[in-house]
Amino acid sequence: MKNKYVDFISDEHFLNCVANLHNAYLKAKNNITKKNFYSNKVDTIKLTFDARFNEIDEENLIQAEILRQIDKSINNSIGTFHEQILGGIQGFQIGNFSGFDIKANDDTMFAEIKNKHNTMSSGLAEAVFQKLARFADDNKKANCYLVQILAKKSFNNKWEGIINGKEYTHSRVFKISGDKFYALLSGQEDAFLKLYKNLPIVVKDYLNSIEKSDSVKANSAIDELKVETETSKRTILDQITFENYSYYLGFDEL
Template sequence: MKAFDREAVKSAIKESVLRVYAAQHSDLDLYRNTLDCFSSSIDSVIQGISLDEWMIQEKERQVQKTKQNAIGTLHEEVMGAIPGVENLPVGNLIDIISIGHRLVAEVKNKHNTTKGNHKVAIYHDLAQALVTRAGYTGYYVEILPKGQNQYNKPFTPSDNKTNRKLPERADIRVIDGKSFYELLTGHKEALSELYLELPALVAEIINEKYKTALKANRITESDAFTYNFSKAYGE
């Protein structure tokens, strides 16, 4: 890897990958948070399946949700493995800080996962983080951008309380994931490089921990592997 220290990235994502693996092999109890018996019966009828089939389907859905939550901090972990970049613990005002790049950032995985009122909160969090960091820039990072676009522009979300956009500031910006990785590493294809190497890293982590024989090339040699990335980033 040119843009990253491979072993540093592997170490950074290890615990998240292991949590995903554990979720996949967990014996999930559907009743632990009180199963909605009304919803389950109605949905079974509408889908034309038995209640037993619905419960199998629901268990798979909940396992998938658990896995997505476990891997939700993947990019912050990878960024924290880049020299001069710190991934701050959960509960801090911001996710990422880099003294060398003079920036702070809040990182979200997908452009449409953050609601308008939450974007307003992110704007104010970035503004607050900049108060004591003169000359820094605050970034709201959307790893998966809307419409395959690349952008680095002022972040001016609409405030639903005033029905107006928040003030434009040159030091509070919204940026796509590809552009942000390039900014942190100095490598234009850093995100592509990470994507290409990630399956091998995951396979290594699981194989070393559980003595399994997972093969990354089953994923990377698929036409869908390249296609999926191109559909996200227009390449």
């Protein structure tokens, strides 16, 4: 039976990958409380500049910051989505915390996947190169790849260069763009384009197949902060600063 969406993974697998990503969206959006919002220290210095320079009132500013935190969480899940899609191609599998993101079943290919080209520090790049080189050394027939799903150009090149002052090169360690990697695993040059063009269809079919739910709760962080400011008489930004940095010299007097 012919697939409805793409021909390099099954329709069932494609739908499952979309379902997993949808669940990640729901989890990220589900009731950002004040405690969740504070889980990473809030940069109220930057928020002060944002409010004044962009002429945004404090409540809208905090709402935008909450949405930014949600978006950051979702970006991590997008990389997982690509891993799961690629792991559904015949002959390949995902790593499941085995030190690689994707590998060939016959150990002739190992890959580390990054969603965007600029998400690695020099320290992380060095660690990834060393890890891929070890996979190549331990598997003499394996080519190993750093995959940049959203790269600045289309390429498949040997990874060589100076990282943190050290020169790195290996005959079977490569950097590759997302389109080239999809083509490599699927055997189809336009596999990434097919994925893109069919995403709206798959998502629509998935959403039509599930029951609509009210499981996503409204974000309560703003309301919690408003209650605090009514008592403290602080501005919202001052309240956030006090609750995050009251242990700094003089900040307990805000």
